[in-house]
Amino acid sequence: MGSKDQKQSGGFFSSIASSISNFGSSMHKSVNGLVGYEGLEVINPEGGTEDAEEEAQRGRWKQEERDSYWRMMQKYVGSDITSMVTLPVLIFEPMTMIQKMAELMEYSYLLDLADESEDPYMRLVYASSWAISVYYAYQRTWKPFNPILGETYEMVNHGRMTFIAEQVSHHPPTSAAHGENEHFTYDVTSKLKTKFLGNSVDVYPVGRTHVTLKRDGVVLDLVPPPTKVNNLIFGRTWVDSPGEMILTNMTTGDKVVLYFQPCGWFGTGRYEVDGYVYNAAEEPKILMTGKWNKSMSYQPCDLEGEPLPGTEMKEVWKVADVPPNDKFQYTYFAHKINSLDTAPRKLLASDSRLRPDRYALELGDLSKAGAEKSNLEEKQRAEKRNREAKGHQFTPRWFDMSGEVTPTPWGDLEVYQYNGKYTEHRAAVDSSDGIEEVDIRSIEFNPWQYGNVATE
Template structure:
């Protein structure tokens, strides 16, 4: 499909679109032999003149931490390491993956515009720009916490959007074996203009000093005015310099947003980082009609802005038209340790949390909170405690022959194909709407101090009595 689109999209973007297969890679600096590690490379996206050893020692790791972590991780090279190993908190940010799912809602106004738009092609411009905005958050090199089974995240105070996400199942690492039931999160958001549903899991491939990340998920958005259904196929990501050197993220690949109702679609090419940073962050592509004819060209950078312009059948800009900016990243706090936007900080804040917050909410995680306060020792011990409690619950569940039952989402009979494997789909069951309405109408809301609420996603209340 992509190659056919590229052939049709001649002229203005032809060389850019076809460059995916020809682009040079970023500056590679092998540390093999220099530091006593076999098969490792440090990749500097800006190139530069530093020698490999100097570059390898940069980054957030102390040398003794690098040595220890590498000894632990080298046996996993070539493997999917999703939840397989216990990772040190030094590489984490004070946010769970469920909160990161909610970050997409920062620019929900773009999906509002898509719903209001009369032009079916501009509708796809707004929708695809909405999906691109999350990659600014993916630029961060810190890892979010894996959600605990039963963990939730809720948001009700942004642009009229009500958002709920839940961890529906997990892989749990134990000393002898690993459960291979895939970890999956489900999310649902809604306002007056759209309904957003996602079932999310990732597949990884650990390559020593880098990690390939494949998004095995299904994302569907229904626009309320006309009932149009949009489907997303996102590109993969690659994290470079995990242990040696300065960590950075690249997103080389293709994003496709399809109007399932009409057959129109957007195909966008995320350019891989080339020599001395050339092409880094760049996104280029077209909106096509159902006959796969280009109608609007799109260009920009996924960490900065996106623009569009009507085009002819050859993909060239139409005479008399101008490039129009559709989205630009919001201003962020200066010198923020975790490179958070103002919106990302609100996702962690209890001051902006819903009334009578669910006890399973990510904001209440003690490891996340300790890391936010820069207490790495406590964050590490709390993380270990939560993971051990999760393992203990798994043992009890298996001894009882029980399964974990998500609270706000139900497994469906749908199996969604993705470029990286099939996905079992979870669907929102509507119960959270009832819960939130009851909480918001309660008369004793003011009597609850959410800061004193203990994090509680657990299926079993007291392990000692189980």
Template structure:
């Protein structure tokens, strides 16, 4: 008898098998410790969630975090009116909660473990292929646990990533209202295409983030197309307490060519942190029969093991770990890489590279995120400069919009074209943008022309505004 698609249901019906403990932990632990800040004036009923489930009272927990009391109180008064609303592009936020990276760079951060897609393309076993690909999409969640907010991209802003895994990556902010980003990556093994738009719900001291996006990976050897539906994310203790992030729910990765799929369940954080980071699920064939079980933690590593029709480990097999560290056997494919100690923004080594010119082409687009003056100011610890430059960029963006509207013009992205396709997601419909191939031509022309010194790149002025002029670079 084939188990149901939901791995939690499979576990509960397996009678003491491998995933029975998972079902038990879900039912026993429930949700993280929640308390209301009842003792503070004007904060009656405000939710503070402590994932460690400490014994201290809510008022003590609420006083912790990165905010100074006067900043916290002022921001709370401003934000109260938005409770229940989608605040994706409604609110101007203080620079002290930002990290020195734009959302376009955050999109590129997924490419750190791109070699997993290379392995998926080379893999002949259709189910192990999905193990590699699913591990690639899990790998970015270690970076997603950072509690600092990336800068919203300016309309027309871009980000280029080269010198990594033989791939080229280009992303572009293609719409401002609603905010939509598009990205394309490619090497000899795969192409990666994403249209990203988020929907939010502000809940007072937390915010729920719903990923309205379309992510497609094409593995070149067999022309296999993979489609991803990620889980939503919740950011708790935005203003009061220590901010932390959880992504409870299902991730579904479907092989659109064969109908095989992976269903992975990201467990919610339970009492005293139980279940936090844990991911469990199965690789299914097109008949929805489990073939391989996967289990692990999205902030550490993933493991896999062949399973039977009941979802239980096959006799004579063992749980195998998935690593990225070179020198391990091919059976070991993914473990999170070592990160710097006590890094201010919780950056990985790869995240630091995304801000450097080491991962940039020599002839960088003037619209690249690295050149943003607010990002640069924050990176060097000058909050005053970062705040001033952020406000200046946002005002310039509004002025550009007024000028376009006065002239009856419409913004046209440079590297992506809007299609007629409307893609349904569990949280709403999405306008789909597709890569138009022009960046490949542009990069080839630039790389084959006379070289430019790196010092010239560092002195470039951020300019996402006049694309008709940039086209003549």
């Protein structure tokens, strides 16, 4: 880490960093003053101090764009930026938020192992390692596209699993997803809450994640830590998730509590995760330790949390090989998620892969991506006007409101439940020989509930 190549790696507002040499002394002072960072020494989370001054002075904006973008952004300080719909496409990655929900399935084999395990505490070791595994992908600091209301993402070609996600609400932005194979079901309702702080954004996962292990019907509830995206405008953009992750076996009362260490000065503690599996009496049974960007290991322990004599630390998960110098820091699995070549038969027209702005950005055409993004946003507004004029209410296709409101550490959440209709749809498609095969690239993106909508 910390190589010259990685200094220029992608991130929120960092795609144009290589074309800028300096902020300019006057702009440096004014921006730092506005966000309360006058005279602040920039932390280098990669370790080392040799480039701290250089990072502090490096700008994120083209000269002609800098002032107008900052004026646009400063009005959002202290607010939830999920409402910011006019951000420039150059800060985005070619993936949507509901596609990122599917990235949690990369290491789904760990849930298979949890279901197969006879040891109730090892079940939690496997399942919590699965929950940690996605943080390697979350360290990417590009912004995903906000899903259009009614947009979907489906995956049927990984781990014998069927996965469907849908954007079920526009305000507040809420997504729901369901994944299932012979070993487990995965159900999540996700509503991100953010707070823009000038040079950073706090992200609070107001969501409810349940995993049901099928063999014994065990239900696991996940509460992840918050995330902070640092150095949005100046310095090297990086992500930290300090706090506790708690995975509770709601059937037995056993749980895992893992503490994500905050990044200290010059990178001390970054990526480190430590904690224990506890029984229902809150006695430690297994200690866990590792780094969320590399691997996790475990070892049985005594009631004081010390390793049991005669046991050894064993690795339970490690990051798979990744493509070298990938433009968007994607894993091989992330590329698989985005690929039209791995899309299921008769792909839904509402699928994220088909978004013209996402696809144009993937091909490197920023101008077209920006124009298509604006067009989709206007279509979404037009669809809403049309729907409200007819007195209709948007109804998700694959999920229903459960009527349950669950508390989270960051606010209450209305829970959506999978209605089973996608399972029926996919079974009908896969079993029918009479469905005409269509070139996926010819399908027009269409999440609109009342037909496609022309811009006005």
